[in-house]
Amino acid sequence: MPEILLTTLNAKYIHSAFGLRYLLANMGKLQPATALLEFDINQRPLDIAEILLRANPKIIGLGVYIWNVEETTALVAALKRVRPDIVVILGGPEVGYEFEEQAVVKLADFVITGEADLKFAEACELILSGAPPREKIIAAELPEFSRLTLPYQLYSEQDVAHRIIYVEASRGCPFTCEFCLSSLDIPVRQAPLPHFLSELEKLLASGAKQFKFVDRTFNLNASVSRQILEFFLARWKPGHFFHFEMVPDRLPEPLREVIAKFPPGALQFEVGIQTFNEEVGELIRRRQNYERLADNLRFLREHTGVHVHADLIAGLPGESVESFAAGFGRLVALGPQEIQVGILKRLRGTPIVRHDRTHGMLYSSHPPYEILQTSKIDFVSMQKLRRFARYWDLIANSGNFVETTPLIWQAEAQSPFFAFMAFSEWLHAEAGRTDSIALVRLMEFLFRYLSEHSTVEPQVAARSLWRDYQRGGRHDKPAFLKDFLTEESPERRSQRNALLPKRQARHQARTF
Ligand code: SF4
Numbered sequence: 001m002p003e004i005l006l007t008t009l010n011a012k013y014i015h016s017a018f019g020l021r022y023l024l025a026n027m028g029k030l031q032p033a034t035a036l037l038e039f040d041i042n043q044r045p046l047d048i049a050e051i052l053l054r055a056n057p058k059i060i061g062l063g064v065y066i067w068n069v070e071e072t073t074a075l076v077a078a079l080k081r082v083r084p085d086i087v088v089i090l091g092g093p094e095v096g097y098e099f100e101e102q103a104v105v106k107l108a109d110f111v112i113t114g115e116a117d118l119k120f121a122e123a124c125e126l127i128l129s130g131a132p133p134r135e136k137i138i139a140a141e142l143p144e145f146s147r148l149t150l151p152y153q154l155y156s157e158q159d160v161a162h163r164i165i166y167v168e169a170s171r172g173c174p175f176t177c178e179f180c181l182s183s184l185d186i187p188v189r190q191a192p193l194p195h196f197l198s199e200l201e202k203l204l205a206s207g208a209k210q211f212k213f214v215d216r217t218f219n220l221n222a223s224v225s226r227q228i229l230e231f232f233l234a235r236w237k238p239g240h241f242f243h244f245e246m247v248p249d250r251l252p253e254p255l256r257e258v259i260a261k262f263p264p265g266a267l268q269f270e271v272g273i274q275t276f277n278e279e280v281g282e283l284i285r286r287r288q289n290y291e292r293l294a295d296n297l298r299f300l301r302e303h304t305g306v307h308v309h310a311d312l313i314a315g316l317p318g319e320s321v322e323s324f325a326a327g328f329g330r331l332v333a334l335g336p337q338e339i340q341v342g343i344l345k346r347l348r349g350t351p352i353v354r355h356d357r358t359h360g361m362l363y364s365s366h367p368p369y370e371i372l373q374t375s376k377i378d379f380v381s382m383q384k385l386r387r388f389a390r391y392w393d394l395i396a397n398s399g400n401f402v403e404t405t406p407l408i409w410q411a412e413a414q415s416p417f418f419a420f421m422a423f424s425e426w427l428h429a430e431a432g433r434t435d436s437i438a439l440v441r442l443m444e445f446l447f448r449y450l451s452e453h454s455t456v457e458p459q460v461a462a463r464s465l466w467r468d469y470q471r472g473g474r475h476d477k478p479a480f481l482k483d484f485l486t487e488e489s490p491e492r493r494s495q496r497n498a499l500l501p502k503r504q505a506r507h508q509a510r511t512f
Helices: 018-025 028-033 045-054 069-082 103-107 119-128 157-162 193-205 222-234 253-260 278-283 290-303 321-334 351-355 379-397 416-431 439-453 458-471 502-507
Strands: 004-010 034-040 059-063 087-091 110-113 137-139 165-167 210-213 241-246 267-274 307-314 338-343 371-373
Touching (some): 028 119, 034 045, 059 069, 165 193, 222 253, 267 290, 307 321, 307 379, 321 338, 321 416, 416 439
Parallel strands (some): 110 137
């Protein structure tokens, strides 16, 4: 029986708790007495408590994040009621700042703030020796990467087969975007590259195919990024897929060269743009070169097979619906395969709070602490933006309607934002919900909207929807389309696309 349990509630089963694997890898002599147990937020806190208590540990370490803080609070409450003698230690970003009033912190015995990779083992040693730390809040010093044991060998066969494999080549971010916790996370520290690459080699040998880098700005050090990309390129096999977060205005020629050599769909770049409004960018201390950014996105779209996922944030201080709409239109014109419209969240510890009074920022007091209204966007308009974001995800980002989505604005020569907003509000009135809408029903809504509320000919809408439907590998013709499909225009997925993950394969055919 382990004396120490490390545990957390992941957002989904396929996610793996990367931070806890770091803690386990660095337990030192306590590692044999430590076990890692992962759950997800769909499991009931009492059932999780039962499983944890069955192991009869002395210490439980819990990772607390914005997506699990409510469930974790219920879990810790149950654990401490049934077994008050078990020492509960919390860590993670949700308890790293402004923790004084948090219910989960009040329930726990200790909280480690900052990077707990080494501190957790130190705290456990003290507790097990009978001389626990004096303070409840334990601040961890920033650990040197060279002192850390990398955790990659802790990914099991099961993880490799069924879960996303997270890796990191660096920690920290030198930028200062005020909405982001990583802006507090300086200096940037690099994992020792040869050792890191040898660990990746082992992961590849164990069959890992999909890697998600959690580095905040993978392209910060172009020389290191290039070496990592060359490493993967030399070992690339069908099914390999690598995800990186990039700053958009930084893509020097040596990086471009290697990126262009990857097969289509092998690389995914998550590119945070957040706003095209320069005044807003200044206000939140996110400075970027918009010309270079546009040039880089065009390069990625026209000369590489990279799948680009670009982020915008709605609700930033100083941003109006109109300025957000203009930025959205600029981004659509640059053609990334996915545009994520995120609603601003007020993360604990982030300096964005300094705008609360001057910009009328009101946030929800419940996780994920989304913005409710600002001085420029009232509550009703923010609700519309929230629905817009959800429907954009269902329709445009899903890759299910790559050919049909642009018809929503192209036929009317309208701004993509306002045209999609009109559709979004119509859809909400018709469907009455933003989730759990089956694909064929969504398709029928699109068909009705285009043929009854726009200038698109019903036959044009029907053919476009039918081609989109077949692109997803389906061949049963939905009944509502039959009368409008006079001739078949089958579109076969290319053999190349058949090798790609489904969503990326559909996006390779994107027409806007
Ligand atoms: S948003 Fe990106 S660039 Fe800005 S501080 Fe956060 S991680 Fe760094």
